[in-house]
Amino acid sequence: MLRWFENPSWRIAVGFLPEVDETLSAESLTTLKRNFGLAPRIYRALMIRPDLVDAQVRFLDQLLFTKGALTRVQKEFILLAVSAENNNSYFPALHCQTLQFLGVKPEQSQQVAIDHREANLSEPDVALLDFARKLASTPHSFTDLDVDSLRKADFNDEQILEAVLMVGLTQFLNCIQMGLGTEPDFKPRITFSVKEVNPPIVSERQIVEPELPGEFVSDDPDFEIVARVRKGETDAFEELVRKHGRRVYRSLLGIVGSPQDAEDALQDAFFKAFQHLPHFEGRSKFSTWLVRIAINTGLQRVRSRKEFDRIDEDDEEFRPRNIQAWTETPEDFYSREELRRLVETEVMKLPVKYRVALILRDLEEVSTEEAAAALGLSIPGLKARVLRGRLMLRESMVPYFSKAVAGKS
Amino acid sequence: MISCRDFITELGNLLDEDVASEIREQLEAHLAHCNTCQVLYDSTRKTLRIVTESGSFEYPEPIAEPLVSKVMDRIRSGCEVED
Numbered sequence: 042m043l044r045w046f047e048n049p050s051w052r053i054a055v056g057f058l059p060e061v062d063e064t065l066s067a068e069s070l071t072t073l074k075r076n077f078g079l080a081p082r083i084y085r086a087l088m089i090r091p092d093l094v095d096a097q098v099r100f101l102d103q104l105l106f107t108k109g110a111l112t113r114v115q116k117e118f119i120l121l122a123v124s125a126e127n128n129n130s131y132f133p134a135l136h137c138q139t140l141q142f143l144g145v146k147p148e149q150s151q152q153v154a155i156d157h158r159e160a161n162l163s164e165p166d167v168a169l170l171d172f173a174r175k176l177a178s179t180p181h182s183f184t185d186l187d188v189d190s191l192r193k194a195d196f197n198d199e200q201i202l203e204a205v206l207m208v209g210l211t212q213f214l215n216c217i218q219m220g221l222g223t224e225p226d227f228k229p230r231i232t233f234s235v236k237e238v239n240p241p242i243v244s245e246r247q248i249v250e251p252e253l254p255g256e257f258v259s260d261d262p263d264f265e266i267v268a269r270v271r272k273g274e275t276d277a278f279e280e281l282v283r284k285h286g287r288r289v290y291r292s293l294l295g296i297v298g299s300p301q302d303a304e305d306a307l308q309d310a311f312f313k314a315f316q317h318l319p320h321f322e323g324r325s326k327f328s329t330w331l332v333r334i335a336i337n338t339g340l341q342r343v344r345s346r347k348e349f350d351r352i353d354e355d356d357e358e359f360r361p362r363n364i365q366a367w368t369e370t371p372e373d374f375y376s377r378e379e380l381r382r383l384v385e386t387e388v389m390k391l392p393v394k395y396r397v398a399l400i401l402r403d404l405e406e407v408s409t410e411e412a413a414a415a416l417g418l419s420i421p422g423l424k425a426r427v428l429r430g431r432l433m434l435r436e437s438m439v440p441y442f443s444k445a446v447a448g449k450s
Numbered sequence: 451m452i453s454c455r456d457f458i459t460e461l462g463n464l465l466d467e468d469v470a471s472e473i474r475e476q477l478e479a480h481l482a483h484c485n486t487c488q489v490l491y492d493s494t495r496k497t498l499r500i501v502t503e504s505g506s507f508e509y510p511e512p513i514a515e516p517l518v519s520k521v522m523d524r525i526r527s528g529c530e531v532e533d
Contacts, residue, residue: 064472067452067472067473067476068452068456070470070472070473071452071456071459071460071473074459074460074463075456075459275525275526276522278522278525279518279522282518282521282522283514283518286509286514286517286518287508287509287514290507290509290517291507291508291509294507295507300510304513304517307517307521308517308520308521308524311521311525312521312524312525315525361458361490364486364489364490365489365493366489366492366493367489367492367493367496371496371500372499372500372503377504377505380500380503380504381504381505381506383504384500384501384504384506385504385506385507388501388506388507399501400507403498403501403502404501404502404506404507406502409466409468424462424463425462427462428458428461428462431462431465431494431497431498432458432461432494434497434501435490435493435494435497438493438497438500439493442493442496442500443493
């Protein structure tokens, strides 16, 4: 279980140095959580000098997190490529998650670390990462010709400066992590072993199943039934359909919108799950794996209707409007049936990516970790979508529940 | 002192009661003097309560069994494996 996440405690051994009883400033903690979803151990490992952590986080915020001359993704790619150049696996693991949050697929991030020239990047971005890797690996051979190579690729001086600073920042961070022996924050979905960073041949990526901490897996209540089905007892699958039909249906209805489509998709999803059961390795709970199949089935249907909003597009910041106080028990003004219809109508108006996240968390009440795994998202990515869905839904409810309205009804 | 933007960033964790005590104190201090965030927090909390208790997108019980049968029929007859 991800204890550090549920109960962030500073008194955890995070590396070679002893733990200390200090706390990070709220500003730093907020900045880190906003960008990573947690305070990574690399910063907690420095808590003997919290003032230096604060200074670092401010620098990180200004150079990396805040929009500058280079894009955030370009800067993250530099961090990834240079860390891989150093055979550092802490930062690629952490920042692949961050990049996924920014809409970059894990396959592409992995490829940037392994060999950015084969990562489907634009020519200027390839030049940028050539520059970064060279500066990191052979700084003594760096000359003005290298800077010119970036100018030729249309980078301006401010961008070049940021590129150099990003290389420097990455070296600094890598050095701290290796010097303090900071363990990774979580079992990474993709790891870069030393071999994989400089492979003799490009290795194939192989992640399909979301990984969850071991505790979940051994506790899987469906373990036995799944084993029976795998041994050829087809009828035992019926128990799984009956048990999980409700959750699958609910998730699907929330995606596809109509009961008829949800029923069709439910049949497809269970059929696919049955077909692929031999490949299910039990690294996640069966129910998480099933919901993931169901969601993909539902999304395929929505995509084919061309109503689909791109799931990997950048999320611009959402500013809540309509700030009007609500009555104490707004639900008292409507019948249960009216409330149900209202919620269904308004939830269906949300863009599908927020809708699915919200349904899993707030209707199915699936844990954050499981919902993230089912949607193939990082934890910060999932949290951001759930919050956005909740805020949009809140806004659509204001006309029904604000004091002004309720008073008149 | 944290800003409204910081408060909104943490709002999801606050609603899920997943904030460290030192952050919670900061958030509560912010709420004590910011009416906008107070209203936002209160109305989002109520939205969640309404959503969770609404019974929306429920499995339609009368069709549950026929659906189970349809799935199982398809699986039993379904050697026509597709991908």
